Amino acid sequence: MNKPNIIVINGQEYLFTPGETILTVARRNNVDIPTLCHMKNATPTGACRMCVVEVQGARSLMAACTVPAGPNMVVRTESELIAKARRMIIELMLTSGNHEDCLVCPATGDCRLQELAYKYQIKAGRFPKTKSRYDLEAVNPFIIRNFSKCLACGRCVQACNEVQVNTAIDFGYRGARTKIITKGDRTLKDSDCVFCGECIQVCPVGALIPKDAYKKARICDTKSVRSTCTYCGVGCQVNLHVKNNEVQHITGRGDAAPNFGSLCVKGRFGFDFIAAKERLKTPLIKENGAFREASWDEAIGLVAERLSAIKAKHGADSLGVLTSARISNEENYVVQKFARAVLKTNNVDHCARL
Amino acid sequence: MSKNRIQLMLCGGTGCHSTGSKKFEKALQQELEAKGLAEEIKIVETGCNGFCAVGPVMLVQPEGIFYQKLKVEDVPYLVEEHFLKGRPVKKFFFVEQKNKATIPHMNDIPFFSNQVYRAMRNKGVIDPEVIDEYIAREGYFGAAKALNEMTPEQVVEQIKISQLRGRGGAGFPTGMKWAFAAASPGEEKYVLCNADEGDPGAFMDRSILESDPHAVLEGMIIAARAINARQGYIYCRTEYQLAIRRLDIAIRQAKEYGLLGENILGSGFSFNIDIYQGAGAFVCGEETALMRSIEGKRGMPRPRPPFPAHKGLWDKPTILNNVETLANIPQIIIKGGAWYASIGTEKSKGTKVFALSGDVNNIGLVEVPMGLPIRKLIYDIGGGIPGGKKFKAVQLGGPSGGCIPEHKLDTPIDYEEITKVGAIMGSGGAIVMDENTCMVDMARFFMDFIQDESCGKCTPCREGTRRMLELLEKICHGEGQDGDIQSLEALAEVIGQSALCGLGQTAANPVLSTLRFFREEYETHIKEKVCPAKRCVALLKFEVNPEMCKKCGLCFKACPSEAIAWKKKEVAVIDKSKCVKCMSCFDKCKFDAIF
Ligand SMILES: Cc1cc2nc3c(=O)[nH]c(=O)nc-3n(C[C@H](O)[C@H](O)[C@H](O)COP(=O)(O)O)c2cc1C
Ligand code: SF4
Ligand code: SF4
Ligand code: SF4
Numbered sequence: 001m002n003k004p005n006i007i008v009i010n011g012q013e014y015l016f017t018p019g020e021t022i023l024t025v026a027r028r029n030n031v032d033i034p035t036l037c038h039m040k041n042a043t044p045t046g047a048c049r050m051c052v053v054e055v056q057g058a059r060s061l062m063a064a065c066t067v068p069a070g071p072n073m074v075v076r077t078e079s080e081l082i083a084k085a086r087r088m089i090i091e092l093m094l095t096s097g098n099h100e101d102c103l104v105c106p107a108t109g110d111c112r113l114q115e116l117a118y119k120y121q122i123k124a125g126r127f128p129k130t131k132s133r134y135d136l137e138a139v140n141p142f143i144i145r146n147f148s149k150c151l152a153c154g155r156c157v158q159a160c161n162e163v164q165v166n167t168a169i170d171f172g173y174r175g176a177r178t179k180i181i182t183k184g185d186r187t188l189k190d191s192d193c194v195f196c197g198e199c200i201q202v203c204p205v206g207a208l209i210p211k212d213a214y215k216k217a218r219i220c221d222t223k224s225v226r227s228t229c230t231y232c233g234v235g236c237q238v239n240l241h242v243k244n245n246e247v248q249h250i251t252g253r254g255d256a257a258p259n260f261g262s263l264c265v266k267g268r269f270g271f272d273f274i275a276a277k278e279r280l281k282t283p284l285i286k287e288n289g290a291f292r293e294a295s296w297d298e299a300i301g302l303v304a305e306r307l308s309a310i311k312a313k314h315g316a317d318s319l320g321v322l323t324s325a326r327i328s329n330e331e332n333y334v335v336q337k338f339a340r341a342v343l344k345t346n347n348v349d350h351c352a353r354l
Numbered sequence: 355m356s357k358n359r360i361q362l363m364l365c366g367g368t369g370c371h372s373t374g375s376k377k378f379e380k381a382l383q384q385e386l387e388a389k390g391l392a393e394e395i396k397i398v399e400t401g402c403n404g405f406c407a408v409g410p411v412m413l414v415q416p417e418g419i420f421y422q423k424l425k426v427e428d429v430p431y432l433v434e435e436h437f438l439k440g441r442p443v444k445k446f447f448f449v450e451q452k453n454k455a456t457i458p459h460m461n462d463i464p465f466f467s468n469q470v471y472r473a474m475r476n477k478g479v480i481d482p483e484v485i486d487e488y489i490a491r492e493g494y495f496g497a498a499k500a501l502n503e504m505t506p507e508q509v510v511e512q513i514k515i516s517q518l519r520g521r522g523g524a525g526f527p528t529g530m531k532w533a534f535a536a537a538s539p540g541e542e543k544y545v546l547c548n549a550d551e552g553d554p555g556a557f558m559d560r561s562i563l564e565s566d567p568h569a570v571l572e573g574m575i576i577a578a579r580a581i582n583a584r585q586g587y588i589y590c591r592t593e594y595q596l597a598i599r600r601l602d603i604a605i606r607q608a609k610e611y612g613l614l615g616e617n618i619l620g621s622g623f624s625f626n627i628d629i630y631q632g633a634g635a636f637v638c639g640e641e642t643a644l645m646r647s648i649e650g651k652r653g654m655p656r657p658r659p660p661f662p663a664h665k666g667l668w669d670k671p672t673i674l675n676n677v678e679t680l681a682n683i684p685q686i687i688i689k690g691g692a693w694y695a696s697i698g699t700e701k702s703k704g705t706k707v708f709a710l711s712g713d714v715n716n717i718g719l720v721e722v723p724m725g726l727p728i729r730k731l732i733y734d735i736g737g738g739i740p741g742g743k744k745f746k747a748v749q750l751g752g753p754s755g756g757c758i759p760e761h762k763l764d765t766p767i768d769y770e771e772i773t774k775v776g777a778i779m780g781s782g783g784a785i786v787m788d789e790n791t792c793m794v795d796m797a798r799f800f801m802d803f804i805q806d807e808s809c810g811k812c813t814p815c816r817e818g819t820r821r822m823l824e825l826l827e828k829i830c831h832g833e834g835q836d837g838d839i840q841s842l843e844a845l846a847e848v849i850g851q852s853a854l855c856g857l858g859q860t861a862a863n864p865v866l867s868t869l870r871f872f873r874e875e876y877e878t879h880i881k882e883k884v885c886p887a888k889r890c891v892a893l894l895k896f897e898v899n900p901e902m903c904k905k906c907g908l909c910f911k912a913c914p915s916e917a918i919a920w921k922k923k924e925v926a927v928i929d930k931s932k933c934v935k936c937m938s939c940f941d942k943c944k945f946d947a948i949f
Contacts, residue, residue, distance in 0.1 A: 046657040047811050049852045060859060061851045066657035081851065085814075088848040092817035126841060127821050152810060171652060171810060174635070176820040178810025 003071035010077055022064040022075055023051055033077050034086065034119070036112050036151070036204055038065045041260065042158035048151070050116065052085050053077045061085055083120075090116050094124040097132045098148040099205075105149070106213040107206030109220025113151065134179055140189040142211050142269050143200060145180075150207040152178045156199035163262060168193040197268040201251055201261065210249065210269065217243040219251075226253060229267040233328050234258055236267055247274050311343065320347030359394040360437065363413040363478055367402025367564055368557075368596055369718070374426070375399075375410035381429045391437055401565015401600070403478035404719035405465055408448065413460055413478060420460035421446040451715055451737055465716050468735045470697065470723045472705045473521075473681040476566040477719075482600050485607040488568040494613050496684030497575045501621040504687075509580040510536055513683070515691025517703040522548055522639070522676030523754065523781045524856070525702075525769040531673055534663035535581040538671035543583040545574050545625075546667065546674040548644060549590035549597070552636035553752030554803060556783035558707040559677035561719050563590070563597035566681065567604035571614065571627060573680030576687055577673055578625040585626050587667075589644050592631040601629055636753075636807035640855050641666075641674045643809065654809045655855035676781065678707050698724035702768040706782060710736050713743065713788035722767065729763040732786055743788040747871070751780025753800040753807075754860035756867025757793070776867040778860070792889035793872040794879055798826035800864040808857060815858030818849040822865060831892040834880035839869065888940055888949065895949055896933050900925045902947035909939035909948060 006013050007022070009031055016025045021044065026033050037048035044065040052061035056074035061082065064075075076082070093099070093113055102108045116122075132148035152171070157180060160169050168191050172181030182191030200208045210216075222241035229236040229250075236259035241249040250271055254261035273279055283299035284291040294302075310318055321339040323332055332350070339348045364370075364379055379397060386392045403411050408422035419442050424432075428446070435441050447456040448463045457463050471477065480487035488494070500509050514529030535543065547570060551559040563570060574586045590598055605627055608614035616624045630648050632638045638653040645667045647653035666672020682704065686694045695703040702724040708731065711717050715737030722731060732738070732748060739745050747757040756777035758765060765771050769779050787796065805819040822845050825838050846862030853859045869876060878884050885893040898909070903925045910920035917932035918939065928939070928948075939948050 044657075045811070046854055048813050049854065050813075052852045063657060063854070068659060084844075085848045085852045088818070088844065089813050089852065092813055092821065095821075096817050128824065130820075151813070152816065154811070171654065174637075174810050175805050175808040176810075176816060178816055 005069075005071060007069045008072070008074045010075070016069040018068075020069050022053060022055075022062075022067050022069050022073075025069050026064060026075075026077060031077055033064050034116060035065060036116065037153040037155055039155055039158055039202060040254070042162040045154050045158065047154045049089055050086060052082060054079055054082060087120050087122055090120055090122045091124060091126065093151050094122060095127045095129055097130070097150065099124070100129070105206045106209050106216075106218055107149075107203075109218055111206060112204035130176075133177060137187055138211065139187050140193075140195070140211070142195040142197065142265065143188060143193075144209050144211055144213065145188065146207050146209065147179060149205050150180060151205060152180065153204060154180075155202040155204060156180060156208060159198040159202045160193075164194075164196050164198045166192060166194055166196065169199070195265045195269070196263065197265065198262055200268075201263075213249075216248040217241075219249060222248050226256075229263065231264075231266045231270070231326060233325055233332070235328060236263055238263065238267065247271050307343065316344040317347065319343050319345050320349070321345075323348070323350040325350060325352040358396040360396075360417075361415040362395065362397045363400045363403075363415055364397055365401075365403040365409060365411045365478060366399035367406065367409075367561060369402060369406030370409035370411060371596075373409040373423075375424075377426050378410050378424050378429070381426045382433070385429045385433045386437070389433055389438065391433070395437055398481045399483075400478045400480065401476075401482045402561035402719060403565075404474065404561070404721075405463075405716065406719065407715065407717040414442075417442070418459045418461060420448060420458070420463060422448055464734050465718070465720070465737065468726075468730065469721050470705050471721055472685060472694075473562060473569075473678045473707055474565065474719070474721045475685070476569065477561070478565065480566070482565055482567055483603050485568060485604065485611060488566070489611075492688060493568055493684075494572055494608075494611075496687035497572045497579075497613065498619055500576045500579045500687050501619055501623050504579075506536060506580050506582060509576060509687065512686060512691040513580070516682075516686045516694035517691075517698075517701075518679065518682055518686065518694060519702065519769065520676055521678035521682075521706065521781060523751065523778065525779055528675065528679055531663060531675075532577065532580045534661070535671045535673045538581075538664050540671045542668075542670045543581050544667045544670060544672040545577045545581070545583045545586040546644070546648070546672060547574055547586065547588040547680055548639060548641070548674055548676050549588055549594065550632055550634075550636075550639035550644060551591060551594075551677075551781070552634065552639050552807070553754075553781060553783045554800075555709065555711045555749075555752060555785045556781055557709045558719060558782040560594050560597050561709075562677050562681050562707070563594065564600055567597070567600045568608065569681040569684055570601075570677055571604055571608055573675070573683035574627060575614065575618065575625055576683050577675065577680070579623060581671065581673060583673075584624060586628070587648055588627060588629045589632050589638070589648060590629055591634045593634055598629060598631065605629070635809075636803075637809045637855070637857050640857060642855070644674065645672065654811050655857070657854060678782070699766060699768045699771075701770055702779075706767055706779065708782045708784045710784050710786065712748075712784075712786040713739055713791070714786035715740050724768060725766045727764045727766055728758055731767065731784065732763070736786065739786070739788050741788075743790065746787045746789050746791050747793070749777075749785040749787065749796070749800075749864070750783070751778035751860075751863070752783045752785075753804050754778060754856070754863055755780045755783075756863050757787070757796070757871065759871045762871075776863075776870050778863070790887055790889065792830075792885050792887040793868040793875050794826065794829055794885075795887075795889050797864045797868045798823065798830055801826055801861070804857065804861045808861075809855075812852075812854040812858060814849045815853040815855075815861060818845050818853075819858070819861050821845055822849075822862065826865070829876065829879045830885075830890045832879070832883045832890070834876075834883075836880070838880060839873075839876055843869070891935050891937065894935070894940070896928050896930055896935065896939075897949060898926050898928060899947050899949055902945050904945050904947070906944075908942040908944070912938040912942040914938060 005016050007016050014029050033051050036050045046063040046066040051064040053064045054076040055062045134147035137145040160166050172179050222243045225240045227238050227240050229238050237253040237256035239251045240247045252261040252263040282293045285294045323335040336348045410424045412421045435443050447458050510532050518528045519525040549559050637643050638647050640655045643653040643655045662672045705721050707721045720735050747759045749757045762775045772779050801823045805823045808815045810816045849862050907920045909926050910918045915934045917929045918926050920926040
């Protein structure tokens with residue numbers, strides 16, 4: 001007979017599906033277990049050890065994010081020992097590298113370490129502060145790597161290897177010299193990195209930040225507006241982080257298809273056109289060699305008129321339509337319909353880079 | 355074997371290599387040829403004999419005469435006396451420390467007579483590069499039996515009956531491990547041999563591989579039969595070049611003889627073994643890191659479960675066993691599990707190999723029955739402490755283990771008993787320390803090692819061991835403060851409770867065990883800024899106590915930088931401006947007069 005799939009957490013019985021971790025079951029049932037390195041869409045690594053819990057019969061504390069729930073398993077998520085471990089782990093993180101200048105860190109307010117330190121009321125002090133062995137790297141247009149804030153949690157490694165599958169970065173060296181490195185420990189710009197920025201998005205602290213972060217508002221000071229990326233037909237869901245009616249940052253929206261948080265280099269970093277002075281905001285009509293602003297009605301009217309005239313004089317096949325991969329399938333369908341049914345031509349093409 | 359009148363079993367282990375066995379062998383061969391003896395007397399280069407302390411060593415068979423500390427210049431005399439005139443040469447006999455008695459026969463030397471050879475039964479007896487010599491000593495009989503006369507279930511059953519436990523450190527029952535992997539569903543399974551041996555002071559596995567590589571191969575074949583694996587890997591640290599060479603030769607010869615590869619001994623069973631050279635990271639001895647390393651990834655532990663018996667190498671069911679564990683397997687199959695379990699204690703059966711090192715007379719490799727009191731290991735076999743010094747402690751289990759002080763020396767060699775006193779059996783490293791050892795410094799040494807070798811993945815180990823090292827360094831430098839011991843204990847508890855793998859979970863053991871038995875030494879360092887063993891340089895004054903100085907001038911002669919002034923019948927004086935703090939004077943002074 002199969003044992004029932006019931007696990008006991010803090011004295012309560014919960015059902016689980018075989019293969020689920022303690023953390024998954026706990027979270028589904030609103031039992032709070034703090035995590036730092038855990039990522040929803042990647043294999044749990046059990047690296048940071050924040051989520052340790054007591055499992056009856058185990059020799060030591062266990063990481064809730066990696067241990068599968070088992071029948072009749074008895075788990076406690078809070079105890080004196082657990083609190084001691086979590087507090088010490090936070091203290092150790094706070095004293096590794098530089099976590100003292102929160103006032104000028106772009107991640108403030110959006111920092112998991114701050115959150116945890118606040119929750120457990122940890123002040124660094126018992127151990128001497130240790131400077132990072134590695135200098136800040138900013139020799140590319142997109143990403144700053146600030147090793148003095150890195151907790152070596154490995155989220156960026158998971159994001160790069162498992163989510164984006166770019167395999168540009170991994171753990172390097174050992175012990176206290178541990179560093180997240182590219183192959184041969186080169187700079188990002190000389191590596192396999194494609195600057196998708198997935199790693200920035202998952203970094204729980206300010207160790208990976210956008211190049212222009214210091215010139216922009218902090219995420220915590222912005223309003224998040226859901227939108228759709230305008231670059232291609234995939235239609236990635238984004239959060240525009242807006243302050244003073246200007247987009248400060250773009251991040252992927254974790255809870256929505258099709259991208260579930262991921263973006264490409266253009267979608268994440270290429271948004272300065274939004275507020276650019278040269279940006280076109282109305283149609284322009286060229287008269288006597290010079291452009292003048294016009295209304296959409298006037299512009300579309302003019303186009304219709306000219307297309308009809310060309311068609312009447314030279315025939316339908318003198319016209320062609322070039323469309324774009326930046327618009328959706330549905331819109332592209334309408335464009336070809338317009339070409340075939342209205343203009344009556346099969347001259348339809350597109351350019352994937354438009 | 356051959357029909358020679360005399361066989362000279364010359365040790366070719368790494369220890370004797372380094373004391374000149376190769377040169378000696380060449381000279382000896384030339385001399386035998388010159389005297390026309392080469393036909394009837396054959397030199398056999400064996401694997402490590404174990405008595406590295408007195409190398410190069412040679413056993414003369416069939417007489418059983420044991421020669422030690424052989425030198426090239428002695429060759430003519432030795433050949434003339436012993437091999438022409440039949441008079442064994444006393445000059446090269448073993449001399450007992452206590453009564454200076456010479457002992458001609460190997461079996462009478464306490465170092466050997468207290469040992470029981472199982473995993474090392476062929477050590478120094480066969481030429482490891484000749485498969486026939488292994489076969490002549492029941493070699494591959496176990497594999498033949500397992501393949502042709504036993505079912506996989508029967509093989510596992512015998513291992514269970516033997517109660518053999520993993521010799522890699524944790525002591526997990528081998529039969530149980532095999533049973534899990536055998537029951538794990540899957541076509542593809544693997545048998546791995548752990549020859550990473552990273553503990554400082556450990557060389558058991560290297561010696562077994564060098565002296566009897568076929569025993570390990572045979573153990574792997576039997577394991578493969580038990581779980582139905584087709585492929586095995588030996589993960590050996592690349593520094594072990596001699597072991598790797600001998601394994602290479604052994605694999606080639608076993609294949610030629612049909613003992614490895616397709617259709618072994620006509621049984622229809624096929625199994626292959628390849629060697630994988632590891633770069634020598636300590637953490638790669640941890641099973642999940644080892645498997646990742648073979649997969650070509652960075653050797654970093656992953657959480658368990660899943661356990662390797664279910665998801666191991668390439669996510670297939672896998673058994674990983676230590677070299678010594680595997681070397682015991684063939685005999686268990688030949689003689690039966692009950693034979694193996696006939697010696698030892700209730701829960702620890704058979705024998706255990708130890709690498710004796712540190713402040714002990716007979717540095718070397720020994721195999722002793724389980725249950726032997728540690729005192730016997732150190733005094734009867736190890737020959738006690740050199741230079742008339744007092745024993746202080748023995749560190750078992752290296753950086754993951756603990757120390758055993760004088761008053762616990764009667765603890766028997768037994769997994770559970772050793773754990774009770776705060777150490778671990780470990781893989782067999784036994785570092786003996788005399789009264790001149792500072793226990794804080796010793797703990798600092800191991801923490802330095804651990805924090806260097808931590809893979810860096812999990813927070814408690816990566817950051818916590820660094821903090822512990824800092825505190826230990828502080829204490830050794832005379833900057834210890836009230837509360838430091840408490841900080842050490844707090845860190846130790848959290849690291850042990852929450853680190854991801856065995857490396858971190860055991861990292862604090864040397865600190866905890868020295869705190870348990872030598873807490874006052876820590877306190878003296880912190881409160882009085884004194885290192886009682888006079889090892890922590892920063893805490894030494896480099897002054898001579900006139901009341902204790904016997905005016906012998908030994909320190910004066912030892913000082914390399916002319917910092918000591920001394921004349922006959924006068925107290926020595928150290929000029930601190932010239933002193934380079936090399937400690938030479940401390941080591942030389944017999945009267946403890948320098949502080
Ligand atoms: C950090 C670390 C290092 C280890 N190094 C070794 C090693 O060098 N050799 C070894 O046999 N086992 C080593 N082990 C133990 C192995 O993980 C594993 O338990 C063992 O090889 C299993 O074989 P056994 O059951 O025959 O002992 C190590 C474990 C840890 C945690
Ligand atoms: S930007 Fe993308 S490719 Fe580059 S390291 Fe980060 S995740 Fe990897
Ligand atoms: S850079 Fe960020 S995500 Fe990557 S390991 Fe460091 S703290 Fe974690
Ligand atoms: S305990 Fe140490 S060696 Fe093991 S996973 Fe953690 S950091 Fe790596």
